[in-house]
Amino acid sequence: MTTPSTPDPATESDPPSVILGVGGGIAAYKACxxxxxxxxxGHRVRVVPTASALRFVGAATFEALSGLPVRTDVFTDVPEVPHVRLGQNADLVVVAPATADLIAKAANGLADDLLTNTLLTARCPVLLVPAMHTEMWEHPATRANVATLRERGVVVAEPASGRLTGADTGRGRLPDPAEIVELSRLLLARREALPRDLDGRRVLISAGGTREPLDPVRFLGNRSSGRQGYALARVAAQRGAEVTLVAANADLPTPAAVHVVRVGSAEELRTEMLRRAPDAEVVVMSAAVADFRPTLRAEHKIKKGASDPAALELVRNPDILAELVARRTPDTVIVGFAAETGDDAGDVLHHGRHKLQRKGCDLLVLNEVGEGRAFETEDNEGWLLYADGREQTLPRRAKSELASMVWDGVFPLLHA
Structure with missing residues (x-):
């Protein structure tokens, strides 16, 4: 069987040209x-800060990291017409941090420096990543400006929650820089804005791998890192969904605008998923759940004695996906995941199709696993198998890109 693989267009031509705008907020240091x-x-990045941003981070820092000159005004290099050319020639414009002032200027078409001129001339995807105090983010003026920009096709990312300037804590924190990079790469791959097609939808996702304790030190587990589930949560939140992520043993930063519930074992995961599923419109079981657990857990560490250890007795764990399907409400869309290998009985697709029939979910994301595939990797590939018999190949892509393809497949099912 041939595994799905398609070259990444970004590697077949010149490096993508990215404009990184930097607003004048304390989070400007994270732009580095x-x-x-x-x-x-592999991106060619030109930094265009505001004059205020350079009071937080000097031009020399941005020039050293990018290898390109840094300008803030429209009167430098006038023959090159930078206030027009930068936006015209960019493949993506990212502004991080985007302050309340900068968002207001963008929404009202003001152009008083090089960055705001660039935003007006850009015909590529534009990503604004807000960073401000909670009161500023929630102010009606800011909310109206954000709504206006989104209506025009600008991607205004959801901010994170956490520590702000001084002792304040709340929503409005700049998302983790790695998350901003992933969103940027996703927009470059899509070559279009990220839709807000999940706006207000309640989404429940499981991620990571469960661990079944043998004793206080050891456990039965698997190699799932949780990256794919976290990518699904990250993309769903940025497409407008209200996301709860039940994470099993995943050591990853919390995605912006996502509520994370941490669990350890299959039983704990089952409890949280069954409790929260009735309120969800989409349930995604991407966690790798251990099929078995020890019958007994030792109270103390099992010592290495002179004799061989006793045989390990196992009991089957509940089938959480099957329970979710059995208890579903009529309007709930359920997405399962299957990690498979081929064997004498059939190839990966054969096993995936049978699993879809057994589980009864609406959509199954099928991955072929093995060394360097699916688990503990930055990218992924596979197939989408639909309950109505349709099948779609998922070419090898970054996990955020694959997550976006999954949500593209889920959206029509919400309206079926």
Missing amino acids: EVLRGLTET
Whole structure:
């Protein structure tokens, strides 16, 4: 069987040209990490800060990291017409942080420096990543400006929650720089804005791998890192969904605008998923759940004695996906995941099709697993198998890109 694989268009031509705008907020220092993340993944990045941003981070820092000159005004290099050319020639414009002032200017078409001129001339995807105090983010003026920009096709990312300037805590924190880089790469791959087609939808996702304790030290587990489930949560939140992520043993940053519930074992995962599923419109079981657990858990560490250890007795864990399907409400869309290998009985697709029939979910994401595939990797590939018999190949892509393809498949099912 041939595994799905399609070359990444970004590697077949010149490096994508990215404009990184930097607003004048304390989070401007994190733009350096965004810049490094983009350049290290093969992008040509030109930094265009506001004059206020340079009071937080000097031009020399951005120039050293990007290898390109930094300008803030429209009167430098006038023959090159930078206030027009930068936006015209960009494949993506990212502004991080986007302050309340900068968002207001963008929404009202003001152009008083090089960055705001660039935003007016850009015909590529534009990503604004807000960073401000909670009161500013929730102010009616800011909310109206964000709505206006989104109506025009600008991607205004959902901010994170956490520590703000001083002792304040709340929503409005700049998302993790690695998350901004992933969103940027996703927009470059899509070559279009990320839709808000899940706006207000309640989504429940499981991620990671469960661990079944043998004793206080050891456990039975699997190699799932949780990256694919986290990518699904991240993309769903940025497409407008209200996302709850039940994470089993995943050591990853919390995605912006996602509520994370942490669990350890299959039983704990089952409890949380069954409790929260009735309120969800979409349930995604991407966690790798251990099929078996020890019958007994030792109270103390099992010592290595002179004799061989006792045989390990196992009991089957509940089939959480099957229970979710059995208890579903009529309007709930359920997405399952299957990690398969081929064997004498059939190839990966054969096993995936049978699993879809057994589980009864609406959509099954099928991955072929093995060394360097699916688990503990930055990218993924596979198939989407629909309950109505349709099948779609998922070419090898970054996990955020694959997550976006999954949500593209889920959206029509919400309206079926």
